[in-house]
Amino acid sequence: MGLKCGIVGLPNVGKSTLFNALTNAKALAANYPFATKEPNIGMITVPDRRMDKLVELIGPRSVVPTNIEIVDIAGLIKGASKGEGLGNQFLGNIREVDAIIHVVRCFVDDNVVHVDGSVNPVRDKEVIDTELILKDIDTAEKRLDKAKKAAKSGGKEELRVVDHVTKILAHLQDAKPARSCDLDDEGQAILKDMMLLTGKPILYVCNVDEAAVITGNAYSEAFKKAVADEPAEVILISAGIEADIAELESYEERMEFLSDLGLEEPGVNILIHAAYKLLDLITYFTAGEKEVRAWTIRKGTKAPGAAGVIHTDFEKGFIRAEVIKYNDYIQYGSEAAVKEVGKMGVEGKEYVVTDGDIMHFRFNV
Numbered sequence: 523m524g525l526k527c528g529i530v531g532l533p534n535v536g537k538s539t540l541f542n543a544l545t546n547a548k549a550l551a552a553n554y555p556f557a558t559k560e561p562n563i564g565m566i567t568v569p570d571r572r573m574d575k576l577v578e579l580i581g582p583r584s585v586v587p588t589n590i591e592i593v594d595i596a597g598l599i600k601g602a603s604k605g606e607g608l609g610n611q612f613l614g615n616i617r618e619v620d621a622i623i624h625v626v627r628c629f630v631d632d633n634v635v636h637v638d639g640s641v642n643p644v645r646d647k648e649v650i651d652t653e654l655i656l657k658d659i660d661t662a663e664k665r666l667d668k669a670k671k672a673a674k675s676g677g678k679e680e681l682r683v684v685d686h687v688t689k690i691l692a693h694l695q696d697a698k699p700a701r702s703c704d705l706d707d708e709g710q711a712i713l714k715d716m717m718l719l720t721g722k723p724i725l726y727v728c729n730v731d732e733a734a735v736i737t738g739n740a741y742s743e744a745f746k747k748a749v750a751d752e753p754a755e756v757i758l759i760s761a762g763i764e765a766d767i768a769e770l771e772s773y774e775e776r777m778e779f780l781s782d783l784g785l786e787e788p789g790v791n792i793l794i795h796a797a798y799k800l801l802d803l804i805t806y807f808t809a810g811e812k813e814v815r816a817w818t819i820r821k822g823t824k825a826p827g828a829a830g831v832i833h834t835d836f837e838k839g840f841i842r843a844e845v846i847k848y849n850d851y852i853q854y855g856s857e858a859a860v861k862e863v864g865k866m867g868v869e870g871k872e873y874v875v876t877d878g879d880i881m882h883f884r885f886n887v
Contacts, residue, residue: 525818526563526591527725527797528619532646533637535627536729536761538562541594543764544790562594568798568816569791570805572848572878576814579855588805588816590798593619613657617717621800622724623793624650628741629731629760643728643745654719655694662691665716686712694720702752723800726756727793735760736784755796759789804877807848808832809857825873829883839885843869848878 529537545564567587577585595615616622626643627636666687673680686709693703699720700713713721726749728742738746738758746756767788770776780788802821806828807814819828830837845867846860854860857880875881 525620525801525803526593526618527621527623527801528593528595528616529623529625530595530616530650531625532627532649534634535625535646537625538594539761539765540625540727540729540759540790540793541592543761543768544592544793546768564592564594565589566592566794568794568805568818570816572805573807573814573816575852576807576809576880579852580809580811580814582809582811582814584813584815586813586815588818590794590801590803590818592623592797595619613654613719616654616719616722619722621797622722623727623797624724625727625729625761626745628728628734628739628745631731641741643741644748647726647745647748651699651720652697655697655699658700658718658720659691659694661716661718662687662694666691682708683712687716690716690718694718699724699752701754723802724752724754725793725796725800726754728756728758729761730758732760732763732783734758735763735789755800757789757792757796759793764788764790804875806875806877806879806881808882809851809880819875821877823875824871825869825875825881825883826871828875828881829885832883835887836883836885839887840871841884841886843873844882844884845869845873846880847876848880851880 529541531537541562541564544566567589570587573585573587593615624647626646627641628643630641666684669680669683669687673684686705689705689709690700690703690713694700700716700718701721701723703709703713705713726745728738728745730739730742733739734742735758742756742758749756763783767776767779767790770779776788780786803818804821804823805816805818807816809815817828817831819831825843826837826840829840829843846857846865847867850860850865851857854863854865857866860866
């Protein structure tokens with residue numbers, strides 16, 4: 523679907539280390555500011571135990587999981603909105619992503635310098651928020667001028683645009699991110715059209731040390747309190763642990779390592795699922811002896827749109843969808859068994875696909 527998340531944060535908070543663990547790439551992870559100058563881009567596989575179970579039952583010749591794109595964006599400093607450091611590049615890169623993964627440093631390590639000299643995740647977040655908000659204020663002011671000119675010769679619709687943009691601008695000028703502005707559906711549509719940096723959905727990642735990866739620490743607790751009013755999730759990850767896990771060759775070695783730490787699954791799995799949810803995505807499957815494959819769609823997508831993800835001809839010539847619920851497939855063990863007990867649904871164009879559906883499309887071109 524071309525959807526991507528951008529990893530952002532101040533220099534030396536662990537962005538590139540986390541990116542490497544997520545993608546098994548080898549982006550430069552170094553102990554100095556602006557180690558990342560150009561955005562690193564990678565594809566990450568979305569882990570899905572449901573798919574593992576389908577593969578176990580069917581034994582297909584091919585398995586194709588779903589993926590999302592991840593971008594490691596250059597670190598940002600004070601003054602970025604005015605072009606300081608790599609500010610213009612950073613802001614241009616972040617404008618292109620669909621959602622933001624904001625990494626904050628919640629660990630102390632004298633061997634890893636902090637760009638501001640001390641560990642304070644709340645302050646670090648405010649630095650980035652300030653720069654993004656300043657840039658958004660500039661964008662909103664230009665949009666308001668345009669709306670006011672249109673309203674002079676327009677009607678009520680143009681006047682409503684002025685009202686919504688005025689409200690958004692006032693919210694930004696109050697040092698609040700656009701995503702937290704209380705807007706109706708029309709206002710939300712206008713906000714989306716403005717493509718504001720702080721209007722993008724966000725996930726906060728507290729990068730902690732090994733001792734705090736389960737319970738957190740004083741830094742992460744202070745950070746959670748600071749963002750309690752935002753529509754955003756906060757998760758704990760130790761980028762160092764994730765880097766160690768990524769170096770292990772086998773699944774068994776990784777699980778043993780996690781067990782020794784008291785963890786059930788890698789933190790990157792938690793992050794990937796949270797990012798998937800942040801993008802408002804769900805998965806449906808096509809399943810047979812030839813191939814079991816996961817497909818990514820937006821939540822709320824109807825059957826023809828889901829078919830179109832496979833091929834545009836499927837959507838254009840859509841006739842019907844044959845749908846098996848995941849739990850039914852697992853309970854009865856095969857497509858034939860599900861059909862035999864009458865559990866396979868035949869759905870038309872208005873059917874809204876649900877997460878985990880196993881689908882087969884009938885179409886005519």
